[in-house]
Amino acid sequence: MPTSFEPLRPGDIIDVVAPASRCDLVDLEQGIIELEKWGYRPRVPKNIFSKKSRFCSNLDEVRAKHLIDALTNDHSKAIFCVRGGYGSQRLIPYLKKLKKPKKQKMFVGFSDITYLHQYFIRQWGWRVVHGPFVCELNGGSLSSSSIQNFRKFLEHPSQEMRFRHLQPLNGLALKRKNIKGRLVGGNLSLLQTTAGTKHTFYGKNKIVFFEEVGERGYALDRILNHMLLADQFKGVKAIVLGSVTGGDEPDGKNFTSVAIKDFAKSVDFPVLKGLPCGHGKRNLPLPLNSLAELKLATKPELLVFPKG
Incomplete structure (x- = not known):
């Protein structure tokens, strides 16, 4: 531990x-x-x-x-x-x-x-x-x-943390259940770049958090699909997104949410968004490699236990 x-x-x-x-x-x-x-x-x-x-x-x-x-x-x-x-x-x-x-x-x-x-x-x-x-x-x-x-x-770094106002992105995130596991993750594109190394990121049996900045919709789609092909999300218990900012197309449109929704529909684990962490005005501290519990219900929430 x-x-x-x-x-x-x-x-x-x-x-x-x-x-x-x-x-x-x-x-x-x-x-x-x-x-x-x-x-x-x-x-x-x-x-x-x-x-x-x-x-x-x-x-x-x-x-x-x-x-x-x-x-x-x-x-x-x-x-x-x-x-x-x-x-x-x-x-x-x-x-x-x-x-x-x-x-x-x-x-x-x-x-x-x-x-x-x-x-x-x-x-x-x-x-x-x-x-x-x-x-x-x-x-x-x-x-x-x-x-x-x-x-x-x-x-008070050992104090239990509670993140509310999470939003389900697929049907599995709507089922009432509690999911426990270690919370891991970080910036999505950096997690991808670990693939093929001795410290490759794998989310098996984990609750995965990721955030991203400045990646256009097609680039997000490419990153997520590469990580699926590399088995980096194999056996993941759930994914909870932080902020995904920027990524506008040259004409001002933005398709990052499209890429994320397509990904959420394609996987066999719950996907939610809403953690106030990442490249944005709100960036709350998140102790990674801590035990966490994701409570899926009408109002889903994530509990993080920095002592666990």
Whole structure:
């Protein structure tokens, strides 16, 4: 069973890392100030960003060093990612050389960070947090309620979570029953890119969550069908979608909901939507690799047990 998260207390050190892309320095500074207002001591590497890398926040070896230092030091209790973008998967060869850390830390991020989440879950059995980036804590792209919810989660990470207002997308989601399993997932396209690796995402016997941003309808259809063909959804107990944003066609139309509805009709497990998690103004923390219970009824809801 994955270790439960330790609550963060005033004075605790939080390591801030940028495993993928860089963010605006002003946004980073404002996010750091917000964490300091909460009483924490965020620690940022002096050379966190560099122009030496065309695609990422820094060279692979530098980003890997920052991440590994954060994972293995005895001082910090949590690791927060600056932002997503691209680059997390390029750090896997460095992580493969690392022995599983003796202590699990609260590792927070989403989007491109999904690749690291999947590695930590599959290789180390860790519990991880699908949650906001440091650069979002200034409130520019994230609602104030999401920021406050995140703050409360940090202080009480073992508290049971309840997500209501879920919407069924197929007939199986309308049947009254309770489904239990570990909650896994993250960004859909990043989960797809794990296929063929030693840490391939498989949803067997799991409740799967996914979210996505900027993928047009045909691209979503391609991703979902590839994952079906690769057996990544074989044996899934249920899927609950978070936000699926963007993806407009050149003429302004949007067919993302069409792709998702077609997928939901084609599978033999319940599919629902409505989790307030992902690339949107609402992005509530979600402790992945935790036990969860999906209650299918007139008003379906998802319970997550961060201690389970």
